[in-house]
Amino acid sequence: MKRRLPPLNALRAFEAAARHESFKAAAEELSVTPAAVGHQIRTLEDFLGIELFLRLNRSVELTERARRVLPGLSASFDAMVDALSVLDDPDETNVITVSTVPSFAVKWLIPRLERFNRAYPDYDIRISASIDMADFRRDHIDCSIRFGRGVYPGLKVWKILDDTIMPAASPSLLSNEDPITSPADLARFPLVHDDSLRFDPMTPDWRSWLTAAGVDDIVDWRRGAHFSFADHALQAAIDGVGIVLARRSIAHQDISEGKLIPLFEAEQPLTMSYWFATVPEKAEQPRIIAFRDWLLAEAAE
Structure with missing residues (x-):
């Protein structure tokens, strides 16, 4: 029996849109416009003679028949990638x-x-x-x-590797100040905030760390600069911008080289x-x- 397959581009557009349940996300993955994805899916629907998506006001939803075919189609695309991998340069x-x-x-x-x-x-x-x-x-x-x-x-x-978190500062920031002997002394310094793990509510930030230390009424956790990447926050602390809650794993090199000094002895373990x-x-x-x-x-x- 002769195989009669839909156009490959239409199948790719459907598989991506079905996985994401979004024409926009599929368009970003395939580097085309959402309109192009929509056109390819309509081509596939015309070819098959069935509706694959319910077009809602602000979203799309897979029909039950489309939902049943998605796992096999995704597996087929993965199998094609694996098959072509044999062509890789030895x-x-x-x-x-x-x-x-x-x-x-x-x-x-x-x-x-x-x-x-x-x-x-x-x-x-x-x-x-x-x-x-x-x-x-x-x-x-x-x-x-x-x-x-x-x-x-x-x-x-x-x-x-497991990880811990601890306050750390550069020697230059500490050199002109009285020694830090307790968490309450942090009130004299600006803070540096690493926002890279904000998606995890179990990861301590300055607010929870100061609360656990019993000084949240003395040290204002709102102060200081925020950074979306952990290495940027560490570099800011190294440059004297403020005191950072550092992860031991990625601060290890800077601590061993004396660029950062851990404050206090306690390190708090992370859940990740x-x-x-x-x-x-x-x-x-x-x-x-x-x-x-x-x-x-x-x-x-």
């Missing part, structure tokens, strides 16, 4: 493409890569830094390092950790095992 088998968040890349991973290069000279690392979760197949990612709770369905996961993740079919590849084991050894050290 010389690329020595490359390890790692997705991670920018702050971890800059402050933790990159300063250690020279040691990986010495231990594994036959492998080359490519860093793909983004705050978004990687799509391993679409983005050609081999493995990922993420900060979270380790729940990543469909992936093989290993914990790399750093995790190494990869797709099951790559988990046993020698290059992935080598990089994973090196990460675990570095974190343990």
Whole structure:
């Protein structure tokens, strides 16, 4: 029997729009306009002779028949990506493409890569830094390092590193002031706010930290500069802008080099950790095992 398939572009537009339940989000993924997505979906609906979406006032909703076909169609596109991967340049088998968040890349991973290069000279690392979760197949990612709770369905996961948080300041900020001996002394200094983990209500910010220390009526948590990236907040503290609530993982290098000084002895553990993740079919590849084991050894050290 001769196969009679709809146009591939129409199928791609439908699969993306159905996954997101949004023409706009599908358009952003496919680098086209929402109108173009809508046109392709109407082409597919005309071809199939059925309605795939209910057009509502401000949104779209999948019909029940469209919802049933989506898993198989998504799996088919993933299978095509996997099939085409055999065409990859054989010389690329020595490359390890790692997705991670920018702050971890800059402050933790990159300063250690020279040691990986010495231990594994036959492998080359490519860093793909983004705050978004990687799509391993679409983005050609081999493995990922993420900060979270380790729940990543469909992936093989290993914990790399737990983390803590603590106040820290630059020596220059502290040099012209009386010593800080208690949290109440923070009232004399500006604060630096790291907003990168505001999505997690369990992560302490200055307000909750000062409340736990019993000085929220003495130190105004509203004061100070805000930064959306953790490494930017650390750099601001290094430059004397104020005192930051620093994550030990990404502040470690700056503390060891004397650029930041931890204040007080107590460090508060975080509920989230750093995790190494990869797709099951790559988990046993020698290059992935080598990089994973090196990460675990570095974190343990």
